Amino acid sequence: xxxxxxxxxxxxxxxxxxxxxxxxxxxxxxxxxxxxxxxxxxxxxxxxxxxxxxxxxxxxxxxxxxxxxxxxxxxxxxxxxxxxxxxxxxxxxxxxxxxxxxxxxxxxxxxxxxxxxxxxxxxxxxxxxxxxxxxxxxxxxxxxxxxxxxxxxxxxxxxxxxxxxxxxxxxxxxxxxxxxxxxxxxxxxxxxxxxxxxxxxx
Numbered sequence: 755x756x757x758x759x760x761x762x763x764x765x766x767x768x769x770x771x772x773x774x775x776x777x778x779x780x781x782x783x784x785x786x787x788x789x790x791x792x793x794x795x796x797x798x799x800x801x802x803x804x805x806x807x808x809x810x811x812x813x814x815x816x817x818x819x820x821x822x823x824x825x826x827x828x829x830x831x832x833x834x835x836x837x838x839x840x841x842x843x844x845x846x847x848x849x850x851x852x853x854x855x856x857x858x859x860x861x862x863x864x865x866x867x868x869x870x871x872x873x874x875x876x877x878x879x880x881x882x883x884x885x886x887x888x889x890x891x892x893x894x895x896x897x898x899x900x901x902x903x904x905x906x907x908x909x910x911x912x913x914x915x916x917x918x919x920x921x922x923x924x925x926x927x928x929x930x931x932x933x934x935x936x937x938x939x940x941x942x943x944x945x946x947x948x949x950x951x952x953x954x955x956x
Contacts, residue, residue: 787806787807788804788805788806789801789804789805792823792825794806800823800825802825815845815848817831817842817843817844818831818845818850819831819832820832820851820853822848827848827849827869828848829845829848829849829850829851829868830850830851830853831844831850831851833853833854833855833859834855834859835859836856836857836858836859837858837859838856838859838860839852839854839859839860839861840860840862841864842860842862842863843864843865843866843867844864844865844866844867844868844889845867846867847867848868848869849868849869850871850872851871851874852872852874853874853876854875854876854877854880854881855874855876855877855880856880857879857880858879858880858882859877859881860880860882861882862881862883862884862902863882863883863884865885865886865887865891866886866887867888867889868889869889869890869955870889870892870955871889871890871891871892872891872892873892873893873894874896875893875895875901876896876897877897878897878898878899878900879899879900880897880900881895881900881901882901882902883901883902883903883904883905883922884901884902884904884905886904886905886906886909886912887907887909888908888909888910889909889910890909890910890911890912890955891906891909891911891912891913892912892913893906893913893914893915893916893944894914894916895914895915895916895920895921896920897920898920899920899921900916900921901916901920901921901922903925904916904923904924904944905925906924906925907926907927907928909944910927910953910954910955910956911927911946911955912926912944913943913946913947914926914945915943923941924941924943924944926940926942927944927952929949929951929952929954930951932948932949932951933948934946934948934949934951934952935948936948
């Protein structure tokens with residue numbers, strides 16, 4: 755029996771060594787996924803408590819068909835076919851980017867519950883009418899008749915880029931006697947930098 759003891763001890767020592775080495779590879783978070791902000795993470799991931807984690811698409815509001823970030827409250831809405839995005843509304847508390855890339859892609863857009871909307875209208879009749887109330891809106895009407903009426907009268911901030919013939923009637927915010935439009939001219943493109951009082955979003 756004494757002759758077998760060294761062999762048994764050697765076998766046990768080897769087993770413990772293997773177990774110890776194996777434990778180094780179990781339940782360890784890889785440094786590859788460490789982060790300090792979302793910018794450190796790959797697309798489709800967000801920084802959560804120091805590590806990049808996958809974003810569950812089911813957490814996105816349905817309208818955010820281009821993806822969203824629930825923690826940052828951002829929403830991408832992509833409308834690339836005619837009639838694809840009728841009566842688009844930015845979800846509550848989200849900052850939305852709404853891209854209307856085809857003729858009649860977006861039949862009216864409302865930004866009244868989201869924190870902000872960046873609206874890009876890139877084709878004829880792409881956006882129809884746009885209503886922005888209580889939010890910050892940036893609207894670009896980049897094609898002939900791309901936008902219908904742009905109503906920013908009750909927006910906290912509004913900037914509109916619209917060459918002649920690219921949109922209908924524009925209503926910009928007013929602050930006292932000042933109209934927040936280029937040159938302070940009613941009916942001109944809305945401009946949040948016309949005066950300090952034209953940018954009042956929290």
